Amino acid sequence: MACLFCHIVEGSIPAKKVFEDDQMLAFEDIHPQAPMHVLIIPKTHVATVNDLTGDHDALVGTMLRRAAAIARERGYDAAGYRTVINTNAQAGQTVFHLHMHVLGGRPLAWPPG
Ligand code: 5GP
Ligand code: ZN
Numbered sequence: 001m002a003c004l005f006c007h008i009v010e011g012s013i014p015a016k017k018v019f020e021d022d023q024m025l026a027f028e029d030i031h032p033q034a035p036m037h038v039l040i041i042p043k044t045h046v047a048t049v050n051d052l053t054g055d056h057d058a059l060v061g062t063m064l065r066r067a068a069a070i071a072r073e074r075g076y077d078a079a080g081y082r083t084v085i086n087t088n089a090q091a092g093q094t095v096f097h098l099h100m101h102v103l104g105g106r107p108l109a110w111p112p113g
Helices: 004-010 054-073
Strands: 017-020 024-028 036-042 081-084 100-104
Touching: 004 024, 004 036, 017 054, 024 054, 036 054, 054 081, 054 100
Parallel strands: none
Antiparallel strands: 017 024, 024 036, 036 100, 081 100
């Protein structure tokens, strides 16, 4: 039984796709926390940042550059935006398939809650 985001990769659960290539998928978060709230995921199942290996180095770098491209496309690159990866319970991770949040379009407080 595949996880929720694996189902989105497979297409059995719909999502508003923003970008897709052979290794990653970007889609709109179902409960957006800002005017831009996109999730970028690897197509292969990796549960958390703790599970990354050296084999994923290029993939994670490409995901981060994709976040910058999406922010730039939407005009948030100069104003600012935030990339976040929550890991495990205390950080609030609820879906255990690695995902990078890309948030922008409003002032974002720091430190986070
Ligand atoms: P986490 O809390 O694990 O860092 O983030 C999980 C994110 O996935 C949340 O922002 C949540 O709104 C989003 N999410 C959960 N289920 C779905 C879904 O079925 N579709 C989409 N597009 N986003 C989802
Ligand atoms: Zn998965």
